Amino acid sequence: MKASFKSILTLTTLFFISACDADNSTDSVWRKLELNNTVLLTLPHGKVVIELAPQFSPKHVAQFSELTKQGFYDGTQFYRVIDGFVAQAGPDTDSEKDKSVPLLAMESQWKTDKKWSFTPVQKQDLFAQQTGFKDSFAIAYQAGEKQGSGKAWLTHCPGTLAMARGNQADSASSHFYFVIGQAPRYLDDIMTIFGRVVYGMQHVQAIQRTEVIEGEYAVDHRDFTKITSMQLMSDVPKAEQIHIEVENTESSAFAERLVKRRKRDADFFYKKPPPVLDVCQVPIRSRLVK
Amino acid sequence: MKASFKSILTLTTLFFISACDADNSTDSVWRKLELNNTVLLTLPHGKVVIELAPQFSPKHVAQFSELTKQGFYDGTQFYRVIDGFVAQAGPDTDSEKDKSVPLLAMESQWKTDKKWSFTPVQKQDLFAQQTGFKDSFAIAYQAGEKQGSGKAWLTHCPGTLAMARGNQADSASSHFYFVIGQAPRYLDDIMTIFGRVVYGMQHVQAIQRTEVIEGEYAVDHRDFTKITSMQLMSDVPKAEQIHIEVENTESSAFAERLVKRRKRDADFFYKKPPPVLDVCQVPIRSRLVK
Numbered sequence: 001m002k003a004s005f006k007s008i009l010t011l012t013t014l015f016f017i018s019a020c021d022a023d024n025s026t027d028s029v030w031r032k033l034e035l036n037n038t039v040l041l042t043l044p045h046g047k048v049v050i051e052l053a054p055q056f057s058p059k060h061v062a063q064f065s066e067l068t069k070q071g072f073y074d075g076t077q078f079y080r081v082i083d084g085f086v087a088q089a090g091p092d093t094d095s096e097k098d099k100s101v102p103l104l105a106m107e108s109q110w111k112t113d114k115k116w117s118f119t120p121v122q123k124q125d126l127f128a129q130q131t132g133f134k135d136s137f138a139i140a141y142q143a144g145e146k147q148g149s150g151k152a153w154l155t156h157c158p159g160t161l162a163m164a165r166g167n168q169a170d171s172a173s174s175h176f177y178f179v180i181g182q183a184p185r186y187l188d189d190i191m192t193i194f195g196r197v198v199y200g201m202q203h204v205q206a207i208q209r210t211e212v213i214e215g216e217y218a219v220d221h222r223d224f225t226k227i228t229s230m231q232l233m234s235d236v237p238k239a240e241q242i243h244i245e246v247e248n249t250e251s252s253a254f255a256e257r258l259v260k261r262r263k264r265d266a267d268f269f270y271k272k273p274p275p276v277l278d279v280c281q282v283p284i285r286s287r288l289v290k
Numbered sequence: 291m292k293a294s295f296k297s298i299l300t301l302t303t304l305f306f307i308s309a310c311d312a313d314n315s316t317d318s319v320w321r322k323l324e325l326n327n328t329v330l331l332t333l334p335h336g337k338v339v340i341e342l343a344p345q346f347s348p349k350h351v352a353q354f355s356e357l358t359k360q361g362f363y364d365g366t367q368f369y370r371v372i373d374g375f376v377a378q379a380g381p382d383t384d385s386e387k388d389k390s391v392p393l394l395a396m397e398s399q400w401k402t403d404k405k406w407s408f409t410p411v412q413k414q415d416l417f418a419q420q421t422g423f424k425d426s427f428a429i430a431y432q433a434g435e436k437q438g439s440g441k442a443w444l445t446h447c448p449g450t451l452a453m454a455r456g457n458q459a460d461s462a463s464s465h466f467y468f469v470i471g472q473a474p475r476y477l478d479d480i481m482t483i484f485g486r487v488v489y490g491m492q493h494v495q496a497i498q499r500t501e502v503i504e505g506e507y508a509v510d511h512r513d514f515t516k517i518t519s520m521q522l523m524s525d526v527p528k529a530e531q532i533h534i535e536v537e538n539t540e541s542s543a544f545a546e547r548l549v550k551r552r553k554r555d556a557d558f559f560y561k562k563p564p565p566v567l568d569v570c571q572v573p574i575r576s577r578l579v580k
Contacts (some may be wrong), residue, residue, distance in 0.1 A: 083491050083492045083495070084448055084449070084491065084573060085573075122416070125416065126412070126415065126416060126564075126566045126568060127563070127564055127566060157472065158374055158471055158472050159374070167557040167558050167560065168560065169560050169561070180495075181448055181571075182447065182448050182472060182473055182568065182570045182571045183472060183568070183571065184571060185563075185568065185571070186554060186563035186564075186571075187563070188563070189561070189563075190559065190560065190561050190563065199503070201373050201374065202373045202499045205373070205470075205495040205496065206495065206496045209492045213489070213575065213576050213577050213578060214575075214577035214578065215577045215578030215579060216578050264476060267457040268457050269480065270457065270458065270459050270480065271459070271479070271480050273417070273475075273476035273477070273478070273479075273480065274416075274417055274476075276416050276417060276476075278416060278472065278473070278475065280472045281471075281472045281473065281474060281475070281476075283374060283375075285503065285504075286503050287503050287504035287505045288503060288504065288505030288506050289505060
């Protein structure tokens with residue numbers, strides 16, 4: 001009966017099984033994450049894996065990776081967690097540790113040339129001329145006046161990892177946040193996104209909220225969720241490494257999946273929804289590999 | 291249906307006029323929820339409060355309320371929980387209990403006449419001509435060819451409560467789901483939404499996921515989250531009742547808040563985002579009252 005979503009899932013799964021011989025061609029359905037570009041965030045209640053995005057935000061990734069290598073985040077806490085919005089962590093504000101980290105210049109968008117390409121998803125999205133995917137990250141794109149003079153930027157979908165900052169553009173350092181609710185797209189292009197959750201998002205969702213509604217008891221700061229450890233996956237002992245492959249959003253299989261998803265052909269859709277896709281409502285699949 | 295919808299609205303209005311301590315005007319910032327229109331869902335890890343929407347989906351609310359009164363949901367489990375999508379619960383599929391419940395006709399949209407009004411949020415949203423709020427619920431609206439011949443429907447924002455169904459439109463009965471991720475707006479107008487979470491959404495987010503990625507161990511069904519109890523708040527012993535007020539989305543204060551939110555005037559926005567609002571990214575505040 002209420003298995004109607006299930007039938008869709010099954011169809012999709014079958015589609016994948018038939019298509020996913022993990023070859024090394026550029027049209028491969030899956031893309032294996034490099035261990036030195038992957039982060040293992042261990043929380044008291046579960047493990048989370050993050051894919052970093054040095055191709056989009058190289059300086060933020062370099063600083064975050066360096067801090068991670070140093071064990072900078074171990075023992076820090078998620079001190080600003082608002083349900084439906086963000087889970088933000090970092091060292092104690094204005095502590096010596098906090099002030100020891102250099103500030104970063106914004107890396108919120110990049111120019112695109114004639115050779116640049118992406119997998120388009122939706123035109124005339126609320127916040128952008130065009131949305132799409134690039135390297136499994138959700139992006140927005142704006143064409144320029146001349147061909148090859150456009151710009152693109154990463155968008156704030158759920159699971160996005162971005163650096164927090166003060167009021168000044170170039171004031172980010174080590175504090176970061178995960179998006180845990182409806183995409184706050186108004187933050188696009190004014191924050192630097194530098195990664196995304198590829199495994200264990202349910203554990204990010206289970207981080208202790210720190211903000212409560214009026215009339216509710218405040219949450220004691222001793223109950224805030226602490227980071228057990230943050231490590232580059234390449235620094236994790238082999239037996240504990242988590243190897244992840246993600247959907248290759250540049251593959252023809254993925255493009256076909258977008259077409260199917262937009263069409264909503266399953267019997268369940270007795271009345272057809274509009275043929276549009278919210279780029280943040282297209283899950284990018286991950287899988288565990290040995 | 292329209293007539294009963296109006297009479298319910300009138301009753302509601304009378305109720306909060308008599309119940310609101312601070313402000314008796316219809317322009318009151320807060321609206322107190324009626325206890326018999328509010329549900330207390332007790333999970334092993336926390337309490338969740340739901341506002342029902344009899345003015346929009348009277349038959350679904352009536353059936354859900356009746357089942358709730360009978361203790362129908364107590365001990366049932368969340369058997370289909372997909373991170374970033376939905377948490378779905380109900381009795382064992384095809385069990386006697388499951389089959390004992392009458393099927394419901396779809397209540398996914400309603401016609402609007404000249405007197406009907408709502409608080410507008412965004413024109414030319416991806417999925418609708420217009421979005422907005424009505425009675426603190428996110429809605430979509432489509433004008434008709436003649437004035438006063440439009441239609442409206444509730445939208446699938448995070449925290450939405452809707453009835454699951456099979457492939458047929460009129461096949462819902464008792465299985466329900468909460469939206470726990472980016473709004474699956476493609477389900478708008480083909481599912482019956484009949485409530486929303488107004489308190490404890492973090493506990494809904496912490497429900498055990500039942501679907502895992504390829505390569506991951508399956509979750510044992512004995513670990514699925516069970517509903518401790520589902521009660522109408524009016525049936526809960528007084529000392530344990532949770533009294534909630536929510537923002538009155540028909541108030542001038544709320545309209546002002548929308549204007550502010552769209553403007554993004556704070557210094558933090560060193561570069562202005564587009565002046566648009568995603569209706570599902572406008573949190574409706576709740577507060578606890580005694």
